[in-house]
Every structure is written in structure tokens, then in C-alpha cells.
Amino acid sequence: MFCCGSPDVSDFERRKRARYRDTEHSSSDSSDAGAFLISNVKFRVGAPPPQPLPVFNGWSTACTLVQEALGTSLQGQAEIIAKAEGVEPLSVELVGRFVTESDSCRPTILIVAKWSEASPPIWEKIVRNTKKFVDLSTRDGDLEDIVISVEMIAEELTLTKNPLTVYISVDYESEESKWPPVVGEIQQLLNGYGHNLYLAKNDKNEPVPLDPVKDSDLWKVDLKGMGPNLASEKAEVEHPTRAKHCFAVQVLTEEIEKNPNDPDTPKSAEHLNNIKGFFDNNEQHLGSIYCASGYTHRTANDGRLDWALIKPTGAGVARIGKNPLPTRADWHKKWYITSKPRARGVLKQPPNRSLRSIPNGDPIFKLGTTTGATGGVFSWLKPKVNFAEDAHVQAYMDARHRPYLSNEFLYIGYPNPAEHWLAKKGDSGSVVFDTDGRAVGLLSRGHMAQQAASSPPYITPPHRGCL
Known part of the structure; x- marks a missing residue:
């Protein structure tokens, strides 16, 4: 049938x-x-x-x-x-x-x-x-x-x-x-409700970054980098708090105007004057760019370079920090008992070897702004990553580097129940160091792989010699 x-x-x-x-x-x-x-x-x-x-x-x-x-x-x-x-x-x-x-x-x-x-x-x-x-x-x-x-x-x-x-x-x-x-x-x-239909842009606030104008100084630095003697006027770098500053000023001003007789109003007014003074006195200025890698430079193994050195200005040496490594007690507080680094004191110069020469699975560490001291292992797995923030220069790269991808080393965390995150937002730029306290690269994160629940941390070499 x-x-x-x-x-x-x-x-x-x-x-x-x-x-x-x-x-x-x-x-x-x-x-x-x-x-x-x-x-x-x-x-x-x-x-x-x-x-x-x-x-x-x-x-x-x-x-x-x-x-x-x-x-x-x-x-x-x-x-x-x-x-x-x-x-x-x-x-x-x-x-x-x-x-x-x-x-x-x-x-x-x-x-x-x-x-x-x-x-x-x-x-x-x-x-x-x-x-x-x-x-x-x-x-x-x-x-x-x-x-x-x-x-x-x-x-x-x-x-x-x-x-x-x-x-x-x-x-x-x-x-x-x-x-x-x-x-x-x-x-x-x-539109009838009128909520969130305007962007407050005042008090020196510039919250929306745009691609630099083609052939401008910033565009040229993104393309080729900058050496100590390549620019007559160095670009100024400032504290990244403008958007939060604008929001805080707006909220505090409204609170003071609505509650003039509140017992906490004098403290709020004092705090408002302090945060206004931070920018009015130009204390947000950190310094000027001394040199930078640019986005188009690559290591011999197609690893992307992305770093800049800042020369502090303003309040003098007090603005120059140190590079102390976490103490033994710092690692113990985070349950790194046997997996902590041997090194103590301050961060050391990079070793005379490339990233590739580090054995697969060797312990490496970082001290981040958000998550503090964390440890993990170095991985030879090298995903090809397409970073969106430097897409405006990809058309001007050497043709052999296209499509515009970067080979990045992975930083894999220990299965530590007390430390659920190896790196979070704000940790990018942290120096990654080995068990002897020698800097081996810079941490970057924020690139979300397809279908992934979180963004993995990558290790970017600090110079062309680190493959």
C-alpha cells in the first residue's frame, strides 16, 4: 500500500x-x-x-x-x-x-x-x-x-x-x-512615558568612545604605535571616571535640592564639592603617553600587541606606584596553599625566553584590579581572536595578517572552590608573572567566544620577541 x-x-x-x-x-x-x-x-x-x-x-x-x-x-x-x-x-x-x-x-x-x-x-x-x-x-x-x-x-x-x-x-x-x-x-x-530618552552630556563628560578620525594623531598611533621621540606633544591620559562622576553629581544635586532639611544633607553637600573639585582642579590627569605598541604590530606568531606606557605628571613621585608581589599570607587567604608562587618582593623583568618556551601547564599568576591575586596554568591552546576595538585599522594591515585575527595564549584557572573567577571586568592590563615573579605577558579579557557563558582570559606578549 x-x-x-x-x-x-x-x-x-x-x-x-x-x-x-x-x-x-x-x-x-x-x-x-x-x-x-x-x-x-x-x-x-x-x-x-x-x-x-x-x-x-x-x-x-x-x-x-x-x-x-x-x-x-x-x-x-x-x-x-x-x-x-x-x-x-x-x-x-x-x-x-x-x-x-x-x-x-x-x-x-x-x-x-x-x-x-x-x-x-x-x-x-x-x-x-x-x-x-x-x-x-x-x-x-x-x-x-x-x-x-x-x-x-x-x-x-x-x-x-x-x-x-x-x-x-x-x-x-x-x-x-x-x-x-x-x-x-x-x-x-x-515617548508618552518620557523615560530614558536623553543623554546627559555635561561637566566635561564624554561617555561614548568613537573610532579616531582617519589620519589624526590617535589614528596614526593605533596604526603604527608611538616611540618616545615620535610626537612633539604627548597625548594626555586621565582617570576613567567621567561617566560615573557626571551621574554622581546629578544624583547628589537632586537629593540636596529635594531634601534641604535632611540631617545628611551637609555631608552630601561636602561630598558633592569634593567630587566636583576632583575635576575642577584637574586631578583626573594621570600623565602623558610615553610610548605605545599600536594595533597592527604582530609577533612572529601573529600575536597582537596592545600596550602603552604612561609617564605620570601632576603630584610627582607620589603618583608612581610600586610593583610588590602578593605576600605568602595574601595567597593563603585565597586558598592557594601549594600552588602559590615562590617569588617575593617586587615584580622582575621578563625572562629571556618566549611565551612558547613556557611548559604547557606551568603555573602562572596575576594581580588584578578587580579580583586581586589569582593563579592558574599556562596553556598552549591558542585561539584565533578577532578584537573589535581595533577593527578601524584592519584594512591598513599587511595583507598576510588578514583576516584580522590574533593568536592568543590561554590563561586557565585552578579548580579552586574559593575562587570562582580567574579574571573579571577591570582586570585587563594586569601583568601575568611566573612562579619566579618574572613578567611574562599582559592579561586581556572581554572577548566572548561564540556560545560561551563567559570571556576567557588571554595572555598577550609584551614585545615582539615573545612569540
């Missing part, structure tokens, strides 16, 4: 297919490669229609073939097309776009730009013309079978730190073209 009809599709398979589908198209056009569809929704335009967010950036064999054949000509022309329409791109990259648990990684010219209410027709024209140029450039030769997508996305969809947001989770089958009316009603409702 035979039965005809559609086979049953499990709910898992349905969701999987929906995850891998493309977004709906809103228009179409044709190029030397044939017809192509275009998706145009708020904050995002793509040809062919891209997959539903979240989509991640990676690299593939196809990306390598495109880069070897065309260099950066596609990115350069995409930028020219965007500027001709009055749009200044924040970045234009060749990347492999993929979704989790998918085997496909689509080579894509990804354009990130500022979004406005007038963007939809302009962005569609940019994507349309860029797609035609891409297809024309890959019409013949080894690239004719490679479909290169063009995607233009708003900066809001690329940020890792966003403002307070109403988050609505929908099925992957939900059509993005139907979202704007819903979002508009929610925004109208929020």
Missing part, C-alpha cells in the same frame, strides 16, 4: 529551516550574473536578501579566493558608490556571513553606516549599484561560480553595548517587513 503526501516535518526541522532562510525581498534587479532580489527593511538592506539576525562575521575559502583575485577593489568601489549618494560609510569589509549551526558562510561586502529616516531608498540604490559592480567584477575567471552578497547595515545592529532596549523575541519565520508598525506603536508608548 502506497501513500502520497507531504512527510511530517518535526518542529525542530521547521525551526531549523526558518533559521537558514533568507529574509523577504521587496524588489529585484538584474546584473551581468542575472536577476537578483533585494531586501529593504529598517536598519538593513541586502542583495540577495540576507538571513535573519543574528548573523555573525567569519571567513571562508571563498573569501580568500575573492581577496586574492580582486584585493580590496570591491570594498573601494562600494565606498565610492556610497559617498556618491551622500553616505559616509563607517566601515566596508569583505567578510563571511553565517548563522549558528550552519555549514554555509556567504562571502559578503558588508557596509556599516549611520541610519536615518531617509535611508531606505538611498541605501537600496547603493546596494543595487554595488551588487551590479560586484557581479561585473566576478563575471569571468575563477570567481564566476561564487555568489558575493552585498549587505548594508545600520551601526545600531552592530553595537555590543546598546541603550536600554525593549526586546521582543519572534519566530524566525516572522517577516521583518511587518515589524515597523509594531515597533512604531511601542516607541509611541515609550
